[in-house]
Amino acid sequence: MSLTAPRMPRRHGFNDANPVVPYLYLLPFALFFLVFVVYPVGFGFYVSLHRFDLLSETTPFxxxxxxxxxxxxxxxxxxFFWQSMRNTTFFTVVSVPLLIATALGLALLLNRPIFGRSFFRAVFFLPGVLTVSVMGILWRWMFDNQIGLVNAVRGDVFGLQPLAFLSVEQLAWVPIIVGTLWWTIGFNMTLYLAALGNISTSYYEAADIDGATPWAKFRFITWPLLGPVTLFVFVTTVLASFQLFGQSLLITAGGPNRSTQSAIMYITEEAFTNNQFSSATAMSFMFGLVMLIFTYLQFRIMARDARGG
Known part of the structure; x- marks a missing residue:
């Protein structure tokens, strides 16, 4: 008499299921993607190729x-469009290094075992939860030509004459850049703090045994190991800076003489103030093309970095 193992009931795996089921899971996202991404982009391209007027029944090609x-x-x-592009590029070139360097410096300080470290981390991160409208109104008041806090301190403490920050082209960028730095630095600082916490202390212990200076430890240990997060911070910060809108609108209203008007501000003006929807849509696609080229270059750099050279 031979004994045979009892047959176990067959379990139906994922491969045995209806092949339509995975697509049903993707269907909600696909619908939203089609309705809110594909259709708007396609319709926008159609508008840019036609003379589109809401009051006209015809849209000639x-x-x-x-x-x-x-x-x-x-x-x-x-x-005006290329001037706004130059303004946006200027803001990006100036603000991005400040946002990265200051965030890294704060992260290095707050990564040390100092008193009140958690409190200061929260203090620097909290402005990021404010809306752009609150931030813009606050910094417009801070740099107001007559009643602003900055000019009040300049006059009462240092005995200096007030500066027309909001009326002089050479000074108008100051409240926008300083306000953006105060508003967004907490996010980059948090990313750097997380990256610093993942660096093993054994590297620094070995460097101490070799007699390395603090600068040498930063140059040869900290900075190279922060390379991936620095690249991520750089890419996201540049993309966010190119989308400048609320700060310029609320602090300087794009002035004086359009010197702080961003590309998105002018595109919005062309569409909803001048009612030139086709022209504004063409500007949007040109602006998007610039962003795509930059994003492509950044992904190439990231891929090369991941391959180790």
Missing amino acids: VGLEYYRALFNFDTPQAQ
Whole structure:
């Protein structure tokens, strides 16, 4: 008499299920993606190729006319658009190094065992929870030409004349950049703090045995190991800076003489103030193309860094 093992009931795995089931799980996201991404982009491209007017029943096809107009610098649209692009680039070039360097410096300080470390971490992070409207109104008041706190301190404490921060082109960027630094630095600082906490202390112990100076430990241990998070912070900060809108709108209203008007501000003005929807849509796609090129270059750098060179 031979004994045979009892047959276990067959378990139906994922591969035995209906092949339609995975797509049902993807369906909600796909619907939202189609409705809120694919359709708006497609309709926007259609608008940029037609002379679109909400009050007109016809939308004649004009091809690339509005795209060509962006390179005709005899038109005010091209002049204002590229000026706003230069303004946005200037803001990005100035603010991004400050946002990265200051966040790293604060993270290095607050990573040390100092008294009240948790309190100061919260203090630097809390401004990031404010809305851009609150931040903009606050810093507009801080740098007001007449009643601003900055000018009050300059006059009462240092005996200096007030500066017209909101009316002079060379000074108008100061409240925007300083306000953005105060508002957003906490996020980058938190990322650096998390990265510093993942660095093994054995590296620093070995460096101490070798007699390394604090600068040498930062240069050869801390900074290289922070490379991946620094690249991430750099990419996200640049992308966020290119999307400058609320700070300029609320603090300086794009002035004086459009010197602080960002690209998104002018696109919004062209669409909803001048009612030139086709022109504004073409500007949006041109602005998006610039962002895509930059993002592509950043991903190439990230891929090369992941491969180790």
